Each structure stands twice: as C-alpha cells, then as structure tokens.
Amino acid sequence: DVKVTQSSRYLVKRTGEKVFLECVQDMDHENMFWYRQDPGLGLRLIYFSYDVKMKEKGDIPEGYSVSREKKERFSLILESASTNQTSMYLCASSFRRGYGYTFGSGTRLTVV
C-alpha cells in the first residue's frame, strides 16, 4: 500500500517562528497536496503540486509556501507562524489526476 508519512503528529511553535511541515510518499505518485482542517470549515486546500518543482496555489495560500525538490517529498512552510494557523494539516498524494488520494495521518499544529 502507498504510504504518506508526515513528520510530526503534534507540533507546538511560537508566533513568528518559521515552521516546516514535511510530507513523504513512497509510491512514485505524481501529485501531492496540502490541506488544513478546522472545525466548521472542513478541509481547505493550501497548495498542490502536479510534478517535481511545480507548485500551484490552492484556496488559502496566504501565509504559506511549499517546496517540492524531489518527487516523493512535499514540504509546507509557514514563513512566520501566527495563531490563526493553529490547525490540523493533512498531506495527500495521488498517482495521477482523477485518481484517489492517499492521506497522511495529519500534523496538529498549535501556534502559541
């Protein structure tokens, strides 16, 4: 089975810190995605990538950036963490467009 691994389950960071959330998939999937999930708001797409070195903005990219230097790794960067970025962050990958997504277990980030 494809596995998507997010580096941390829980993370606590201070306001203003630069935060890196790492995501690695092990099945040569072309596409990778970052979502955040908040109560009452559901899942919202932050950034996605259809190929190495490619990145596309999702619905809520403000305050975030991403990096995809290798096919298997997709990193989400919070340039200067703020309390409104406290959330559950979910990484996903898919073989190609139109295929099902495989999600990681999520990183619950708290910014204090």
Add this chain to the structure above:
Amino acid sequence: SQQGEEDPQALSIQEGENATMNCSYKTSINNLQWYRQNSGRGLVHLILIRSNEREKHSGRLRVTLDTSKKSSSLLITASRAADTASYFCAPSGYSTLTFGKGTMLLVSP
C-alpha cells in the same frame, strides 16, 4: 474543482443497522470518491465510482451514482462500532478534490 455536500450532517444508529449517507454536487464529473476520517486522523479513500457506473460494491459498502440528479449515496450494511467516523464525498473532474463538511456517523454498541 467541485464540492460535494453530504447529508445528513450527523447520523446515529445501533450496531447491525444499515447507514445511508447522501452526496449532492453541482457540475459534471468524471468520477466521485468517498472517504472516511476517524477522529483526529487523516482521510482514508474508500471507493471511487466512475461517471459511467451506476453502482459499485466493496465489502459492506455500496455506492450508487445518479449523474442525472447529480447525487450519490453510500450505504454501509451491518454497521459496527468501528464504522464510527466522518464520511466525505469528493466529486472529481480531474482537478483537485474539494471536500465538504461530511456526515458524522456514530454507531453505538
């Protein structure tokens, strides 16, 4: 990207009963996918039904798709306590998936 809307928002049943969740969407699709999320975890892909299919089965799951009504349903037969989770539908048109707020299913022993 399209977004599905799940109904009901919450569903509470007893073990052994069947659970039915519905999904409506607004634009044409290539396929529709269903996902499950246990509390505090990532989503798990359950089943994908293509736009030219009307019904699909996987174990205790049965999914139907009516493209003329732009709706889908997920039936879980003989529910178990372990089926307690949120369920999301995701209509797919080959762009990114957009998820609704889901149906929260509670299966009581």
